Amino acid sequence: MSGKNSELVDALVNLEEKRVLEMVLKHLDAGKPARKILNDLKKGMDMVGEKYSSKVYFLSDLVMAAEIFKLAMDLIEPKLEISKEREMGTIVIGTVKGDLHDIGKNIMVALLKNDGFTVYDLGTDVPPEDFIRVVKREKAQVLGLSGILTMAVEPMKETVEVLKKEGLRNKVKVIIGGLPVDEKWREIVGADAFTQDAYEGLRIIKGFLGVK
Ligand code: B12
Structure with a gap:
């Protein structure tokens, strides 16, 4: 090599x-x-x-x-594990419908938990309704959508649309992550931020919530 x-x-x-x-x-x-x-x-x-x-x-x-x-x-x-004793915020995360890739998402989840966030990881192939149900139930401040396949843009967009329909869009920050995401995807999906890097994701999410 x-x-x-x-x-x-x-x-x-x-x-x-x-x-x-x-x-x-x-x-x-x-x-x-x-x-x-x-x-x-x-x-x-x-x-x-x-x-x-x-x-x-x-x-x-x-x-x-x-x-x-x-x-x-x-x-x-x-x-x-540096396990912080403070409550940083609540995040719902998952890989969107039709996509089974979860390695990157799992890294994001590990970093968030490590920093003291409460994380609801819904796994892979998650339909929009499931994301929204848990966001509502847990009063999450952030929704993280992972997508590695090019087709993931559609279910991401659909998920944000359901969030809007439920009147929750202005209460929840949405970040998309994964190999193909970029500014264009962010715009199409209607997300607040995008990243291809979990550490940057952590910084963005902390910025959303005003925590360090
Ligand atoms: C491993 C892998 C698989 C594994 C997945 C195992 C698993 N449990 O995840 C298996 C073998 C199952 C698989 C299956 C398939 N795969 Co695949 N796979 C990959 C591969 C090699 C690596 C993906 C990966 O894990 N990368 C490493 C992680 C760490 O990177 P990452 O996902 O980008 O995550 C980082 C960031 O994006 C970010 N992040 C990720 N999620 C989130 C979420 C949030 C909220 C935030 C903030 C950040 C964040 O943080 C992470 C760390 O920094 C890629 C090629 C590649 N170069 O990426 C192809 C690739 C993604 N696969 C591909 C394909 C085609 C498939 C299959 C359709 C193959 C087939 N013919 O069946 C199936 C799809 C099944 C499905 N419905 O999803 C294509 C996609 C093409 C496309 N444009 O859509 C790729 C690009 C390969 C290729 N070059 O053709 N695959």
Whole structure:
């Protein structure tokens, strides 16, 4: 593999589960920040996606990479625990209808929980009505919509429309996240913000709520 990548990136790209997990543990023991480890894993995942696009990898390879990523996340998550005792705000989050990708969303959820937010994670393939029901019930201040497929723009838009119909739009901030989202998507969907990066997402959400 390319000499520019870290060993961890290469191990994930080569789908070497044992080596990935060993390296994650080694990095954690050495005190490497969880954020840096996550960045490497994300880079590896992006490269796996490129290999899939260019037909070097099959779908089974994508599934394998996703499994390895999840196992690595399980090791990293407890280390993110700085557990703040304060109540930061309530967020409802999920991957929109028709989309089953949840790795990025799960990272966002882990970061939010770690910072003391109350998070209602509705999982994947979530219909608009389910988002709105939980937003209402929990009086959430923020709604986070994840979408990795290009078609996710439609269900995102639909979800914001239902939010409007229920008269909740001005009470809830909406942020969209995922690989394809950009300013154009934000506009089409009618969201307040977008990001392709969970750490930026955390900053934006804190900005919404005026907390640090
Ligand atoms: C892993 C993966 C899968 C796994 C998913 C496993 C899982 N549990 O998630 C499996 C194998 C199941 C899968 C299935 C499919 N996949 Co897929 N997959 C990927 C892959 C390789 C990586 C995605 C990923 O996890 N990235 C890593 C995470 C960390 O990044 P991220 O999602 O962008 O998340 C970050 C930010 O966006 C942000 N974020 C994410 N969500 C949110 C939410 C909020 C609120 C905020 C604030 C921030 C935020 O924070 C994260 C961290 O910074 C991508 C290729 C790629 N390069 O991305 C293809 C890709 C997304 N898949 C693709 C396709 C086509 C499919 C399938 C249709 C394949 C098939 N023929 O069946 C199915 C779709 C099934 C469905 N209905 O959803 C295409 C999409 C094409 C398109 N334009 O729509 C891609 C781009 C591959 C490609 N190049 O062709 N896939």
